[in-house]
Amino acid sequence: MRIEVANVERGECVAFSVDGVSCTAYSGETIVAALVNSGHVHRPNLFCNMGVCGDCTVQVTWPDGTVRRVRACLTPVIAGIAVRRIGNL
Amino acid sequence: VSHSDGRVLIVGGGLIGCAVAWNLARNGARPKLVEQHELNSGASGRNAGSLHFQIERRFLESSDAADEQVARTAALSAAAIGDWRNLERELGANVGLHMGGGLMVAETESQAVLLELKVRTEQAAGMQTQLLGGREARKLCSHLATSVIAAAYMPEEGHADPCRVTLAFARAAVKLGATVCTRTRVAALSASRPGGFSATLVSDDTSRTESFGQLVIAAGAWSPEVGALLNVHLPLFPVALQMHATESALPLLDHLIQHVGARLSMKQTDAGNILIGGGWPSCLAQRDGRFELARRPQLRFESLEGNLEVARSIVPAVDQLRLLRTWTGSTAVCSDQLPIVGAINRLPGCYVAAGGSAFTLGPTFARLLSESLGGKTPELLGLTSPARFDHLNQFMGR
Numbered sequence: 001m002r003i004e005v006a007n008v009e010r011g012e013c014v015a016f017s018v019d020g021v022s023c024t025a026y027s028g029e030t031i032v033a034a035l036v037n038s039g040h041v042h043r044p045n046l047f048c049n050m051g052v053c054g055d056c057t058v059q060v061t062w063p064d065g066t067v068r069r070v071r072a073c074l075t076p077v078i079a080g081i082a083v084r085r086i087g088n089l
Numbered sequence: 090v091s092h093s094d095g096r097v098l099i100v101g102g103g104l105i106g107c108a109v110a111w112n113l114a115r116n117g118a119r120p121k122l123v124e125q126h127e128l129n130s131g132a133s134g135r136n137a138g139s140l141h142f143q144i145e146r147r148f149l150e151s152s153d154a155a156d157e158q159v160a161r162t163a164a165l166s167a168a169a170i171g172d173w174r175n176l177e178r179e180l181g182a183n184v185g186l187h188m189g190g191g192l193m194v195a196e197t198e199s200q201a202v203l204l205e206l207k208v209r210t211e212q213a214a215g216m217q218t219q220l221l222g223g224r225e226a227r228k229l230c231s232h233l234a235t236s237v238i239a240a241a242y243m244p245e246e247g248h249a250d251p252c253r254v255t256l257a258f259a260r261a262a263v264k265l266g267a268t269v270c271t272r273t274r275v276a277a278l279s280a281s282r283p284g285g286f287s288a289t290l291v292s293d294d295t296s297r298t299e300s301f302g303q304l305v306i307a308a309g310a311w312s313p314e315v316g317a318l319l320n321v322h323l324p325l326f327p328v329a330l331q332m333h334a335t336e337s338a339l340p341l342l343d344h345l346i347q348h349v350g351a352r353l354s355m356k357q358t359d360a361g362n363i364l365i366g367g368g369w370p371s372c373l374a375q376r377d378g379r380f381e382l383a384r385r386p387q388l389r390f391e392s393l394e395g396n397l398e399v400a401r402s403i404v405p406a407v408d409q410l411r412l413l414r415t416w417t418g419s420t421a422v423c424s425d426q427l428p429i430v431g432a433i434n435r436l437p438g439c440y441v442a443a444g445g446s447a448f449t450l451g452p453t454f455a456r457l458l459s460e461s462l463g464g465k466t467p468e469l470l471g472l473t474s475p476a477r478f479d480h481l482n483q484f485m486g487r
């Protein structure tokens with residue numbers, strides 16, 4: 001879920017965590033892209049990738065301390081979030 | 090064609106039909122199953138997957154359920170517990186089976202009294218139900234509301250995935266030599282003189298008439314239509330229900346939750362979704378004053394609100410979850426609320442299994458019905474025998 005070719009301009013590198021493990025992603029990527037790219041989610045486990053099926057729901061603790069469940073395929077990754085995987089993801 | 094050729098035709102590709110095919114195939118038969126749509130497209134694939142072995146709330150409403158009936162229901166439930174326990178191993182498939190226990194809760198004094206009576210009746214029938222106080226129930230299931238003052242606990246209850254069970258039976262049956270034809274309709278049926286049946290099977294581009302030694306009608310709400318092809322009344326009536334799934338959540342519910350005084354079933358799937366149901370009605374489609382099974386039942390908003398309200402009041406944590414999906418489905422209920430499973434006496438070689446409760450009891454009905462086809466008379470099917478409706482067919486001629 002990240003096109004790996006030369007001369008691509010990416011957003012800044014952001015640090016976040018998945019189930020307590022630190023990882024990085026590029027700003028502008030969705031949480032689900034970040035989970036796939038960091039090896040936490042096996043891509044075939046994603047069903048619609050467009051906000052309909054809900055299979056990619058994760059629990060996120062935001063930098064301000066609020067906890068919300070979000071659809072990872074629709075939510076941009078930002079620095080400092082703690083993602084907790086749910087169910088089969 | 091003689092009766093002895095032994096080929097079995099199964100009409101209906103739901104849980105029971107596919108499970109009968111598997112049971113027969115593992116005993117060396119080569120049954121043929123026909124399904125007018127796709128496998129699992131009816132009630133078998135649209136229910137909420139509860140494995141409920143306690144006496145159902147609807148049977149407590151009609152107070153005079155005879156002791157003998159309770160004892161026989163308990164015996165069927167005990168058999169079903171054993172069948173489900175072995176299912177994944179025997180099918181070599183993951184069907185999302187989870188038997189972590191079930192709680193039927195009470196919130197008022199009168200509900201607690203009813204629950205206590207129920208547990209006493211069940212224990213007398215040899216069932217392993219226990220009566221718990223509210224605090225004990227919350228020790229098992231910490232998310233239960235404080236309004237729960239008592240619960241009947243049965244350790245074997247649970248759930249399985251309706252999207253997987255039927256297909257697992259079908260795959261295992263085909264592997265053992267059964268034939269499964271989807272999008273194939275039975276257009277005509279007749280009993281042959283020396284015994285056996287001839288069936289006209291119609292698919293998109295072909296129509297052919299074949300002979301069979303035995304016939305199994307397992308077509309759910311469509312079973313009366315199949316019976317009519319043989320001039321037999323089956324008193325089953327279509328019923329439309331609706332169910333809901335929330336978004337996935339962290340582990341919240343390890344148990345099947347039911348309510349003794351309200352329509353509720355709740356469980357959490359292994360993907361984390363909470364499935365909510367319990368027998369809330371949707372609306373059967375109609376045309377020209379007749380119910381129409383071919384069209385999907387319409388959602389009832391009052392049922393959606395009512396069902397979610399009960400769910401929220403018993404497990405307040407679901408209030409934080411978004412509703413992901415609501416769906417409708419139809420099943421069939423018999424005039425006396427019991428399923429119809431067994432041999433049709435006036436038509437030697439013809440068997441039926443339909444009329445609800447067929448997710449929890451389906452694998453067991455299929456196993457027992459297969460024994461019937463093999464010439465046995467399983468005592469457990471005494472309760473569900475079609476013979477109790479012989480009076481409806483007394484004027485139908487031969």
